[in-house]
Amino acid sequence: MIDRKTYNSISYSISIVGSLQDGKYRGCVVNSLQQLTSSSPAKFAVTLNKYNLTEAAVEQTGAFCATVAAADCPHDIINLFGYKSGRITDKFAAYDTKTDDAGCPYITDGMCARLSFRVVQQVDLDSAVLFIAEVTEAKILKDGGALTVDAFKNAGKEVPPNAPIYRTLDEHYGYRCSVCGYVHKSDTLPDDFRCPVCKQPASKFEKL
Template sequence: MNRKAFSRINYGLFIVGAELDGKPQGCIVNSLHQVTSSMPFKFSLTVNKSNETFKAIEAKGSFAATVLAKDTPKDLVNLFGYKSGRVVNKFDGFDVERDGAGNPYVKDHALARFSCKVVEKLDLGTYMLYIAETTEAEVLGEGPALTVDDFKNDGGSTPPTATVVRTLEGNEGWRCTICGYVAEKETLPDGYQCPICRANKDKFVKL
């Protein structure tokens, strides 16, 4: 199987948030898709079970999602894509609001936001697939949306727990064993450090 074939598909990047025990949890996903165009509007979403956001959605039965603008800073994507909600509140310092169900969403660099109630789910092993009905929708900004191709072409790397990890194509690159960042390079130069967690070159493994 030629995994490079999967790189021909592009995806949007979104922040999905839900509340868990009074604490906001959120992560980057590239797996949010509108699947119906009639009422009630429905979305599909897959979330990695290792994320605290998964636990929050399971407990809450709902989530909020924002569509990120194309000019979203890489630091914001890296924060929600690589940092764990177990050790840091990712929402600190941002313009955060809550939807009618109490789920948090970041308004910074967002074009739109949706609130969704889970109505069905399917266990996919490492991931959980949700089907959710839209309960709220709001436009927050103007302009094009951020995609995986935009992010990668600007030097970013798809977060390791994202549903579709484009960095696996061709088995090229080096993965940080500390935070999961993937450096899409043939070789790592002497003195190289992970741009996310600052781990040294010896903490990387070849894909």
């Protein structure tokens, strides 16, 4: 027997990963960034959902930037990068966007640290891809600690559905669009339903 609630005993920081796809800025919320080694250069791992354009961007460029959300990060930033699709929204347009040495985009608003990476290995995980990468740049942006999944949930928020480790306030509830990640919070999904974000039909939704 596997009790999935045991996974909730492990918390993670919330970060925004940014990269380039055909010259366009891509970014999404993740809660899977973790340090693997302390050797020089240090190696980290991040898992990106294949539904996200950011995953394709990291595969294309072999580089990405990760900014760690500060403990007081505005929820509007998490909502934008976690719930809006880059297929219809330029997520970076509303913020003072900077780029690292590899040209990967990042914002400093609401962030406490920035790290840039060069991918050295990747592993296919069916619905996601695990990227192992070396640190190329790192900088503290703000003191005060990071925003964790537990703190985010305790504030009455749900972790974005395309974050690799999906946590809701009421688990396995609703239907998720397999194209953009929008979650329809209902016990039922009408046959004529269309995603309000990317306009896909009900056949593109999967039950959580």
